[in-house]
Amino acid sequence: MIEASQPPVVTRFAPSPTGRLHLGHAHSALAGWRAARRAGGRFLLRIEDIDPGRCRPEFVDGILEDLAWLGLDWDGPVRVQSRHLAEYRHALDRLAADGLTYPCFCTRAEIQAEIARAGAAPHGAEGPVYPGTCRGLAPGERRRRLDAGQNHAIRLDVARAMACTGGLAWRDRRAGAQTARPDLLGDVVLARKDAPASYHLAVTLDDAVQGVTLVTRGVDLFEATHIHRLLQALLGLPVPEWDHHALLTDAAGRRYAKRDQAVTLAAMRQAGMTPAEVLAMAGG
Ligand code: GLU
Numbered sequence: 001m002i003e004a005s006q007p008p009v010v011t012r013f014a015p016s017p018t019g020r021l022h023l024g025h026a027h028s029a030l031a032g033w034r035a036a037r038r039a040g041g042r043f044l045l046r047i048e049d050i051d052p053g054r055c056r057p058e059f060v061d062g063i064l065e066d067l068a069w070l071g072l073d074w075d076g077p078v079r080v081q082s083r084h085l086a087e088y089r090h091a092l093d094r095l096a097a098d099g100l101t102y103p104c105f106c107t108r109a110e111i112q113a114e115i116a117r118a119g120a121a122p123h124g125a126e127g128p129v130y131p132g133t134c135r136g137l138a139p140g141e142r143r144r145r146l147d148a149g150q151n152h153a154i155r156l157d158v159a160r161a162m163a164c165t166g167g168l169a170w171r172d173r174r175a176g177a178q179t180a181r182p183d184l185l186g187d188v189v190l191a192r193k194d195a196p197a198s199y200h201l202a203v204t205l206d207d208a209v210q211g212v213t214l215v216t217r218g219v220d221l222f223e224a225t226h227i228h229r230l231l232q233a234l235l236g237l238p239v240p241e242w243d244h245h246a247l248l249t250d251a252a253g254r255r256y257a258k259r260d261q262a263v264t265l266a267a268m269r270q271a272g273m274t275p276a277e278v279l280a281m282a283g284g
Contacts, residue, residue, distance in 0.1 A: 009041030010213045013067075013074070014203065016048040017059035020264040021066045024218070024256035026282035027248040032216040033072045035243065044210050045074040050081045050088075050202055051195045066265040070275050079210060081202050088197030091205055091235055092154060092190060100161045100234060101190060103152040104134040105145055129186030130155065155187040158230070165233040170225060173214075173243040182230040184223060204228045208237035219244040248282065 011032040015025055036043035047063065049055040060080075067074070095101050106114070114131045134142075135157060145152070161182070168180035190201045197205075207215055207228075215225075222244045232239055247255045256263055268278050 007213055009036055009039035010044065010211050011036040011041065011216050012044040012046055012207070012210060012212050013072075014046040014048050014206075014217070015063055016051070016054070017056060017063060018051075018054045019059060020062050020266050022256045022260060022265065023263045023268075023278070023282050024248045026066075026070060026265060026278060028216070028218055028245065029067060029070070029072050030279065030282050031243070031245045033074075035214055035216055036075075041213075042075040043073075044076060044079070044212065046079040046081065046206055046210065048081050048199070048202065050085070050197050050199075052082075053194060055082075062266065066269075069269060070265070070279060079206060081197075081206065084202075084206070084209075085196050087205060087209070088191070088202055091201060092197070095156065095190070095234060096154070098164070098234070100157050100164070101154050102135055102137070102157055102187075103142060103146060104130070104155045104187075104189070105137075105150050105152045106130075106133055129184075130188075132187060135187060151193055153189045153193075154191040156190050156227075156231075158182050158185070158187050158227075161230055161234055165230060168229050168233055170229045170239065171241050172222070172225075173241060175222070175244065178225075180226050180229040182226045185227050188227055200224065200227050200231065204231040204237065205235070207240060208232070208235075213240050214243055215240050216243045216245065218247050220247060 013025075013029040013032045015021060015029075021029075033043045035041075045063075045067070047060055049060065064078070092101070110133070111128075111130060114133055115128050118131060134152075134155070137145075170178050170180060172178060188200055189198050191197055206212075225242055225244070229239070231237075249255050250260075250263070265278060
């Protein structure tokens with residue numbers, strides 16, 4: 001009898017090159033690397049550099065150097081998001097053709113003012129939920145502003161998208177079965193003039209293109225998964241499993257951040273620590 005074989009486990013580490021990696025990143029990379037290696041699967045590396053204002057090439061070199069120093073080897077070529085903008089554009093066009101996106105001309109200040117006017121705005125995982133000002137713009141006004149070249153973002157019409165997909169579910173290895181609640185984040189931005197694909201769009205497409213079966217990342221991105229699950233359904237992409245790990249914190253209970261220069265992996269290496277010592281600290 002032929003037994004159905006389990007699909008191979010494929011995990012990834014997907015840092016943004018906006019600074020040197022710190023202990024928190026090492027923790028996250030180690031989670032993905034271990035999950036893949038224990039299952040005899042593949043561990044992939046992706047550079048999330050679609051935001052040209054924040055990403056710098058020297059930090060890409062730093063990521064490769066730090067991971068190699070730690071011995072966290074990855075399989076296959078590194079996927080660099082800025083080389084795949086046409087793929088994100090294609091997905092965006094598809095969502096637009098389905099009538100699921102709209103241009104949003106609001107500035108940050110206008111959004112704040114609108115929220116203040118409305119009294120208490122619903123709060124999502126990423127701060128106040130966009131109040132939907134441009135969703136109801138008259139078609140003529142929308143056209144006029146687009147023709148005038150007014151700066152705008154592209155937002156997902158989440159209510160309409162959910163009406164198309166119906167109820168959705170996803171599974172986290174730690175938290176168990178989840179009902180997708182993309183409405184918690186509201187009409188998220190999918191693209192901006194200066195960043196042609198948002199994190200949500202690029203990460204969802206890339207995980208599918210790279211064949212990722214287990215998305216390992218910090219629990220700070222747990223809520224974002226609701227939107228990713230919706231995008232998967234809209235774009236007909238396979239659904240992986242997720243493993244949102246706890247964030248590593250320092251002795252005072254604070255999570256590590258890019259501003260903490262002392263705990264960059266480069267600084268620890270320069271201070272004479274060995275990869276084994278750093279991995280021991282990152283593994284906790
Ligand atoms: N690029 C994101 C970050 O550096 C992580 C994305 C993910 O793992 O989904 O925070």
